[in-house]
Amino acid sequence: MLPHGGRGGATPASRDLVEGIRFFRGLKEFLSLDPPTFTGALNPIVAKDWLEQTTKALDVLGIGDDNLRVLIASYQFTGEAEVWWESVTSTHMVEGMDWGIFLGLFHEKYLPISVMNALRDEFLALVQGNMNVEEYEDRFTSLSRFAPDIVADESTKTRQFA
Structure with a gap:
């Protein structure tokens, strides 16, 4: 005999149980990677x-x-x-x-787009100034994520970094 009234389909309660199990398994695996909060x-x-x-x-x-x-x-x-x-x-x-x-x-x-655009502009205007090379590289890398089209390839990235 089929467990759901013989119809062969899952009941809402059994679907909820399956979804709950999927969530907790997924969450357990996710948390095992020690993701940030x-x-x-x-x-x-x-x-x-x-x-x-x-x-x-x-x-x-x-x-x-x-x-x-x-x-x-x-x-x-x-x-x-x-x-x-x-x-x-x-x-x-x-x-x-x-x-x-x-x-x-x-x-x-x-x-928000306004903040993303401001960070893109900051990246485009970035100069080494008083930063040492490591500080400049760190700031360049951090801000470059807000201008992916500018650093799409190594040659473009090198021109912007230089």
Whole structure:
């Protein structure tokens, strides 16, 4: 006899159980990579670092389900980011949320276009000045992420760095 009334389809309760198991397995694997938490610091470099590292961990684990990505990534919010996420969940349907929507909301709050453009401009205007070579290289690398078209290849990157 089939366990779901003989119809062969999963009941809502069994689907919820399967989804819960998938979430906890995915979360356990994700946490085993020791991913960073995000406090909601209004520092775009910190926000971009968190997003890149989180996305990388989700990709490495092969977590492709959009909603599972959203649930696991948002699990890493603490402090102000957690408060912000709670407000998001009160106005947006998180269950079934697309990863692209999550990214859009995150960017809108922590990486708005105006800030991204300002960091791109800072990168374009970057000069070594009083920085030693190591400090300059660190700042160049940090800001270069905000101008990917400028550093798309090594020769372009070298011209900008020189």
